[in-house]
Amino acid sequence: MATTTSPGDYRLPTNVKPSHYDITIRTDLDKLVFDGFVKISLDIEENTNSITLNSNDLTLGKATVTSDALKGSSVVETKQIVDHEQKRVAFQFPTEFTAGTKALLDLSFSGQLKDNMVGYYRSAWEHEGKTKHYALTQFEPTDARRAFPCWDEPQLKATFSITLISKVNTTNISNMPAKEEKTFSAQDHADLKEKLQSLDSEWKVTRYETTPPMSSYIVAFANGEFSHLETSVKMPLSGKTIPLRIYATSDVIHQAQFALDVKAKVLPIYEKVFDVEYPLPKLDTLVASDFDAGAMENWGLITGRTRSFLLDPNRADLMARKLVIYIQSHEVAHMWFGNITTMKWWDYLYLNEGLAFNSQHPWRTQNSKPTPSLLTDTLRLHLHSTQNYPRILSRSLVLMPTISIFDALSYSKAGSVLRMLAAHVGTDRFLHGVSIYLKNHLYGNSTTRDLWEGISRSTGQDILALMDNWITKVGFPVLTVTETDSGIKVRQDRFLETGIAEGKDNETIWNVPLSILSVKADGKASIDNSAVLDVREKTYSLDTSKPFKLNAGTNGVYRVLYSEERYKKIASELSKPDTPFSLEDRLGLISDSFALSKAALTKLSDAFTLIDALRDEKEYLAWSGISARLGEISSVWWEHPEIRDCLDTFRRSLFTPLVERLGYTYSDSDSTDITQLRTCAIEHAVSAGETSVVEELKSRFKYFVDNDDDSKIPPDLQRATFIAAVRYGGRAEFDAAKKIFDKPGTPSARVAAIAAMTATQDERLMQEVMQLTKSGSRDQDVVYFFRGLTTNRKARRLTTEFLKENYNEFYKRFSETYTLKYLIQESFSVLTTEKDLNDTLAFFDGKESSRFSLALAQSLDSIRARIAYIKHSTEDLEKWLKERK
Template identity: 25%
Template sequence: MGGGFYISKFVGVVGIVFGAGAVATVIALAVVYSQEVAKNEALSPTNGGSTIKPPVTTPGGSTVKPQITTPVIPTTAPSNEPWDKYRLPDTLKPDHYNLTLWPRLTVNAQDLYIFTGNSYVVFQCVKETDLILIHSNKLNYTKWGDDHLAKLSALGSTPAPTIKKSWIQPTTQFLVLELNGKLAVGESYQLDTVFVGELADDLGGFYRSVYTEEGEEKVVATTQMQPTDARKAFPCFDEPAMKAIFHITLLHPPMTVALSNGMEHGQYSPVEVTEVGPKGPVTVWRTSFDKTKKMSTYLLAFIVSDYDYINSTNDNVLIRIYARKKAIADGQGEYALNKTGPILKFFEKYYNATYPLPKSDQIALPDFNAGAMENWGLITYRETALLYDPKMSSNSNKERIATIIAHELAHMWFGNLVTLRWWNDLWLNEGFASYVEYLGANEAEPDWNIKDLIVLGDVHRVFAVDALASSHPLSSREEDIQKPEQISELFDAISYSKVRSSVFSTYLNTFAYDNTVYTDLWDHLQMAVNSTGTSLPTGQTVHSIMNRWVLQMGFPVVTINTTTGLINQQHFLLDPSTAGSVPPSDFKYEWIVPIRWMNTGLVQQQIWLEDKTGILFQLSTELNWWMMLLTLQGEYMKDSQFICIFSLSRAKYINTTLALRTTKYLRSEREYMPWESALDNLDFFYLMFDRSEIYGIMQTYLKYQIEPLFKHFGNITGNWTNVPTGHMDQYNQVNAIRVACSTGIEECQTLTKGWYSQWMKDPANNPIHPNLRTTVYCSAIAAGGAAEWEFGWDQFQAATIAIEADKLRSALACTKQPWLLNKYLEYTLDANKIRKQDATSTIVYIASNVVGQSLAWDFMRDRWNYIFTQYGGGSFSFSNLINGVTKRFSTEFELKQLKQFQADNSEVGFGSGTLAVSQSIERTTANIKWVAENKDSVQTWFTTEVPKE
């Protein structure tokens, strides 16, 4: 339990540090994944979709020929009716589902991919009601004999009431059944439905992914349910607290593989099913699966594919890696297979709980909007997040695979076994997994020192968001998170990066197969405090301490007067003038901060800062920031100090040029961590000034600083013929080339253009090491013209490995030719050129290029209606898109445009990007002030520090 923010002697005496977490939870500990789920408008009875009339096979194997109906939608329903609310009433509780689905992997007569299904759910009535609400979205239903959209049966002795009226409520996504009588408390009932939906390419619910292998186009039917898309696959009680057992059966073409959460049984049993149409009868296979554990709908998965797999067994757990046949044949699944077992074993020890399933399937998908998804027993990944090819993959690709596998496996316990009750506590799932992924990956690759990357991966990123007045607390009120797009909006840096936890064994055992709220965790942490005798402030509990960190947004900056020992805390804001617009907090933006101080005698002292002010102890020596700057010539200046200093300068706690002085020692630095942190912070200066006269002198200054590092790596790699041995050194070699080339070091530009030119002459033999490809491709394309860009585009289209395609896709945005960037922007709206999963990130890549900034902004504004409709109002990618395209904004004109963009599209909406628009406006306002206050001094400083020729 002995956590807290440790203040070393060096950091403590300089004056200002960031306060951070308490007890077992500390701010900022995770890699942020853009769990992006596109929800395109697809065929549905509520959006003008075509009528589909396929057969549906019942669980017994007989064929039903449904008559698809146009659902009745009441036009005068008052807004306070249960079906006009987004949350389920507390009247019914599901016990188990029996679901049969048949995805069609070829188009029908209407040129559509569809799936048909039938299901029944057995539920218990817990409160008397004459209404059944069950989630449904974009499904067409078969009418039963009583002319309703479902059939209700009683499983007890009391007959079920008849259905009076049934319809689809599209806004709240419910199938509504009004009954002629009451359901009886304690009785169980069965609700049967037969339905059809589109197997669309919208990356949400039950959808299709398409790829080409050996010249043949192939279709995968796959799923992404989180957070609210299980209802697109079948009618269900689609809330995380509505846990149930699932019996899944899939019908699929011969010679294809069907997968789901449970272990398959009765596989490959041919059954003849009659299709409606001229083709006559067809034979399909039926695969049934063992019933699942009691689980939430968002963790369901079912997949039909033409895939192959490799497998191993670890402590009686079957581990399988599924991917395209060629990817498996080429050994791209071996790394994931080798690392999954050790990571699982580590988490069993860490949680003190056995892995609860007999198998762990992991599958790589060509089209998948999230990085990965923790479906229980069948984890889905982007190909780039699971498949490793030593000839094509860089060390950063390898690290990403290890950390993402660890992240998803961590969820098998924390999230799946024990699940949040409602999405307002999403941070509890994702924040914890985002911390322990480092521990799991460190177990898989102990030589990487990967835990050192926590600060770079998380602290810096979450600071940028949580230091805005438009941030949000970790935990919101349940009533404030209702709509699907509000749920999607929570999948951001705050939920992923602002949490850490440690003691969970009793917590997991107590709530296994159940749901919790965050206060349940505090209860168990308090039990650990009590049992170990850990000291907390007088009168405080884990609840009182932690609630200040999760129920109010932001974090404190703690100021220490090094003469008097007086400590002060206040809410840290990048723009202090926005304090008046910060939402009210019950805690008045005061945190309980544990501070450990190591004095000159190397004696630790800990105090708890509970109020705005406190006393550390009297210091005998007065030191200041200038003292710290002197130490930068030594070994002290590392990653977290850079982050603190530059963030403090942006918030006006220290002078901006004082922060810039910390970069002067970089010329003698060779380690990755300080370089990466410094470059991350200098990136803000480039965003603010790369369109101004300051850009040139900034480039000259950074060129001077990077030159020794570039030469260093040239020397230790035998003039770029070898790869550094250390994991971090490999990363820093990339930094050296990237910055050296971008600042105009001729030797670097000659090197990268030469490699790229050599590849253009012999496309079958790429001479560029995988570690260096992203930066070399970018550098060469930026320095070249149409020929270099078109070659890169051709190689992107021909790439058979997703990791290589991603490197090229980002590099194509580096060109300085506006007409090429405009063409590339147009390509993002053509799924045959840029996959839908990659469209928004490609636009952000283009906006990151100073030449492409205004082009991307104009493109997004002009096409917003189409983009929003095409990629879905609930897509997680919208916040990334809006923030990415506007991050350079720093003028009054851009602020005016941004506000106009918000007003012009108020009716269209922004979905999960709604908060991002407000944050962009706030960030732009802060940038305008910062530039006005700092431009002259920054220009003077760089001019003074640029070495004289």
């Protein structure tokens, strides 16, 4: 689909429309195959003798249609035309079906349960020394067609009645509750005996209640030997009691309670805030051993990888807990955003993801103050992710091929733009507008205009005029602030990673909420949320003799460029105990200073001066921004030993005092902020090579290995300890990490072991790690290996060459999943020379890249930006670091 340019090339014909599916699927986990049949009720929209629908990698039987126009009689296809490129099939019939009538399409199908993590696929697990399999679905965006023939487009909603046939010793799950489950008998199931061969008492039949109208990509079912935990919640609007379950294999189900508890907490909160009843009679979650994405919001049956939903409550670090909270909350929010109300086409995906992201934090919906950790992740991860992609001139939030739309911008830019709007109009009015939007499109499909109309009704403002360019236009602005005698002049231009756009690339005018923070005569700070820059430049009255800042609270999706003199004044204010700049402001200033220096709009040394002024900072939120930016600088100058050594010295001067102050002991009485700050300080001291910290962690790892006792490794230090041991150790430490990887106690332990193995400084061990990505690791874990290896400067070029040498193998293995684009990004975006750029262009020249075209474009632009950064800032950076040494 990514190679086509006209919707007519890949959208289905509109001559017929499905209204209901009756699907029967038999799963044979012994033979790793499935088969079944589907009866699809159709509305005939135009006179036609042809019916086209989606099918991919299925063996289809003869299509039969029973039609009102034929007075209830049936006709069989005369011709079946398969379009392998567009994954669809057209059936020709000997008679014409009349517009305005109804018809029933009956079609059998069969397929293999592959291990490719798309469609209806198989996952493996170990039980009593044997490999066992179960089957589950992953359909978003266009893979329902791999499980059954269908109209696989989001706007073509229909109801679904699903029947699953499986071996009696297995469990079936689907979107809706089971209304009947019986062991197969010829008497009770005569219709099935006629359609499916070899049914006997070893099989059972599970019939499910009919779904509400829904899109094909959120249909879900699974079959296997599952265990489950359960609870229930009483919903605030309907008063109904909703049963909740979480399913997993028996070896890990004991780690699923926390995710179940999160789901029980957030489901009723969302119903109350959105003022729309949760429409289904249950909500399940299935934890999968093999899963391509993080998780999937199938209606009534959320699915996801082990790391997304499992943790050991006695050994879980804070990051693992936060990840489960975020993912489970995000997927539950999708029960409204995406499932009840769905985008009309995939170019509006951000309506699903942005609203789900903006609602995924429970503190947002309880009108309570957010904890620092939740707010940190909102700002640092998502806003920074958004603002890290200004270089892609061909990318807005809409009008992208289906396979490319699933990237950081659909999630983070959409969420951040909506967060900016909520801050501008007020959270309560924003949420009320979202509720109006949902109610106006219950069980329907929507576009951006529909959302803006709902918020406009709630606020009384023209939201379409205010927000349209933030969605439809590429990038975001940088605001240049010039101080005048009476205030400030603010100018907006499109921001690029390499500077300010010029000519036609700089024509967009955004409506920018300025959120001007100023200090009044009484010394108190106030914020003007009414100011909106809706022209190229405008002046504002302001007392510039006192501290001020645009984008108060760092809600806006833009950068702010001040004069060098103003940056010095801001830096001096940051270190004061009564600074008017909030935590969020300090994080925004740090992020802006480095982004602007990368674009050559300010000096990199100014950004370092700002950080130097914050060395007495006490809050994790600010330190998270500092550590992330310094990590990026280290990654850019990774092949400049003198700068790298000076930079590590500076990093040690920042983080070692924190470690000395906070120590290595975690307590239940610690705040979330202190816990995260301690972990951050220790991890970055290790990364910078602080000997005292490295030796402390190595000794703890040795005690663990020698005594099979991990009591000296706090859960929050597991990753740092493993990395320190292997990076500064040898074969013995590597083998110990490999042993943990092979048999991890938790998903977090497995990921930590991967991070450790990829940190080795021994080239022979690096080669062993690379070979693990070819055989010896689950497909879903390969990206963790590449991410770790390209973080390791000694392994970086080896990894890029390894991917090149094995490109065909990786392409064949991952071309149907999202993993391939991540491998491209991890392997190439970290390179820094003109030769790297030319070699990368040459390598991909002539290769089919539609599956990862955006990732490749971003990687190439990253290389270009790094080349420019090194060229214009090396001298400045080196001078500043040497003066501080």
